[in-house]
Amino acid sequence: MMNPTSEILRNKAAPLREKLEALRSGARQHILIVGLSYMVITTALFFLLSFSIDYWTLDLERSTRTILLGAAAAVLLGVAVRWLLLPLRITLSDDDLALAVERENPELKESLINAVQFSRYRFDARHQVSTDLMEAVEDQAREATSRLDFRGTLDSSRLRRRATLGVLCILTLGILAFRFPDEASLWFQRAILLSEAPWPSKTEFVLHGFDESRTAWVAKGRDYSVVAQAKGVIPRRVVLRYRYGEGRRQKAVMHGLGRSEFKHDFQRVLEPIEFYLVGGDRRTAPYTIHVVDRPRVKNLVLTGIPPAYTNKSTIVVEGGQEARLPAGSTLKIAGEATKSIVEAKVIFGEQEHIAELTGDRNFLLQLEPEESAALEIILRDDRLEDDRPVRLHVRLIKDRPPRLKLRLSGIGDMVTPQAVIPMSVHITDDYGISSADLRWRLSSADAHSSIPLDGIEKGMRVTDPPIAYRWELSTHHPPPGEFLTFLVEALDLDDVAGPNLGSSETYTLKVVTIQEFSVEMIRRQEEQRRELKRLIEREEKDRDSLTTLGADPEDARTGRERALEGLERSQRLASRQTEGIGDRMEQILAEMLNNRVAELRHARRIRSRVIHPLRDISTGAIQDLADHLGALEAPSADTILKTAQSYDRIISQLNRILSYMDRIEKFTEVVAILRTIIESHSAATKETEKAYKKKIEDIFKEF
Secondary structure, three states: OOOHHHHHHHHHHHHHHHHHHHHHHHHHHHHHHHHHHHHHHHHHHHHHHHHHHHHHOOOOOHHHHHHHHHHHHHHHHHHHHHHHHHHHHOOOOHHHHHHHHHHHOHHHOOHHHHHHHHOOOOOOOOOOOOHHHHHHHHHHHHHHOOOOOHHHHOOHHHHHHHHHHHHHHHHHHHHHHHHOHHHHHHHHHHHHOOOOOOOOOOEEEEEOOOOOOOEEEEEOOOOEEEEEEEEEOOOOOOEEEEEEOOOOOEEEEOEEEOOOEEEEEEOOOOOOEEEEEEEOOEEOOOEEEEEEOOOOEEEEEEEEEOOHHHOOOOEEEEOOOOEEEEOOOEEEEEEEEOOOOOEEEEEEOOEEEEOEEOOOOEEEEEEOOOOOEEEEEEEEOOOOEOOOOEEEEEEEEOOOOOEEEEEEOOOOOEEOOOOEEEEEEEEEEEEEEEEEEEEEEEOOOOOOEEEEOOOOOOOEEEOOOOEEEEEEHHHOOOOOOOEEEEEEEEEEOOOOOOOOEEEOOOEEEEEOOHHHHHHHHHHHHHHHHHHHHHHHHHHHHHHHHHHOOOOOOHHHHHHHHHHHHHHHHHHHHHHHHHHHHHHHHHHHHHHHHHOOOOOHHHHHHHHHHHHHHHHHHHHOHHHHHHHHHHHOOOOOHHHHHHHHHHHHHHHHHHHHHHHHHHHHHHHHHHHHHHHHHHHHOOOOHHHHHHHHHHHHHHHHHHO
16 A cells, blocks of 8 residues: 555656656657658668669669669668667656756756656655655656746757758659659669669660560570660660670670671570670660570380281380381380470371370370371470480381292193192281182183182181192083183281282193093103113213223323213213102102092002112112212222123113103003093993903003
8 A cells, every 4th residue: 555645746746747758759759750851861862873873874784773772771771770760669767858858957956856756755664754855845846847848858950950851852752753753663663673674765676586584595505696686776886795604794796687687696505694785875684595405305115006916915116216017006105305395296207296295204195107107206395395306217017918839749731630639838927817718710711719728727827837738620520621720819817908818829730631641641751761761871881981991001091080080970960860750750650640540559569660769779879889980090900890880780770660661651551541431431331441450450560
């Protein structure tokens, strides 16, 4: 509970405290007005300095204007702190204010400070204090200050000067902004907003290839040409001031292109370039050339999906290899770029396709090419395009028709109506065949007939071993005198361009009667018999030549050696001729069997008595004799005698074979007559057949 005496003192000091509070408020107003005045003055100075420098030097660079703005902001902040914030933070106590008033009014003689302090005093019974004296001091101070204005303590003239100067600065800025609104607005944009809006001038420059932010992009390592077109007053000289990256500023005089265009070339740009142009009364805002890498294809995978009928697995082609795909394949192109891209363009042949972007750097495109063509992939980022696109070739491998090889066995140029034609068919196809037919036609027919070949499975790619087929002509009853033409055709499984048809070589045979066929066989047998007979005669001549060599003198040695060499060559020729006669006889026999002129049991006898002995003697006795003759150098009489005996044995064997061949000709003639009789169906057929069969047995009785 407050002491009554303290309450009395506080009440008496209340008017004093009110005056001190008014003084405190006036002091703060004074600080605020002075601080704001200083800030206005600072702002005006910045405007005048910045405007003068930027306008008269023509287009300060943004970096310079940024520095000026930062410096102005720092100075303004310093002024605000020095003249506004710090003074306002100072605490003005009643004691400080009372002392300030007493300094301006010495006649108070410390009564005011004492009264302020007594009003805060708390009485204690233990203290020996005169309350009457304190009350008297309070009354005296109140009476002394009753007509005194405490605000007079403040320096009003200083306040008015600062405020007047601030108002004048504001008015000056306002008048200038009102009088020159465009310049003021442009200054505000350039100095405060740091815009690149240019000051008006008589000369203007338009630079090609730069966007609204005065920026252009060049691929790293490429040349770049700055081309500027001057408008208005055309300057005689234009200087380009530039620097690479953070390097020092350099300059170059641009060379003219005609009257109003100027050009400068930067060679192999590897780092950013910042530049501006100076010409006439104009200095442009800064321009920037940024260096970027062009997008390139980093990884590329081409995937070919062959048509289903080929049964081929997916084909993957990596890198820049040539893509070889079956015709009808689906082609998937997947790639990755070295940087982010906005477009991947694929040019295939004459057509242009836009690939799907599956990521910042990935692209995918699916095509169904119809023909072989060059493939080109061009990437583009948000600024540049790949100037070295990937190029490769896609080759479509068309499904070739099946390849067929038809071979006849034991058939010549003539066949009888009862003949069987043995054949082998070898078929190869890229992806498999669906069917194969034997197509044949007689010369008198208008169209071919077809016979499906057995042993063909759908999808076969290679018939290995070849398909063996025996064609029975008797089921078709071809009349003698006709020409029989036939071949084998095969279709593949191509369901893209349609099945391909492949054909073998065409064979043409003449259909003849048994008599005509037999006459031909006899003629050919007789040719072989005559050739064998000539061979025997040459062997006899060679034997006689050998026996005449004798024991010649030493100077005849060379002639003897040449004679032996000739005899050796003759024997080797005889070996080949003997083997050839055997092969041709085998062919004749096979034709007789296939044309149903001879029977198998007769063929076995002919082979055992003629064909096999011819082959054995060819590779045996005759070859051994040739080797023996080749080894002789100076033969003695005994050696010559033994060698002549080898000739005799060979001649004897060949004569035996020759006699058998003579009988074969008779056999062929008899068989032909027999077959003719059987076909004629005469009344005497059975009796005649028996007679001729007995005659055949008589021919082979000695075989």
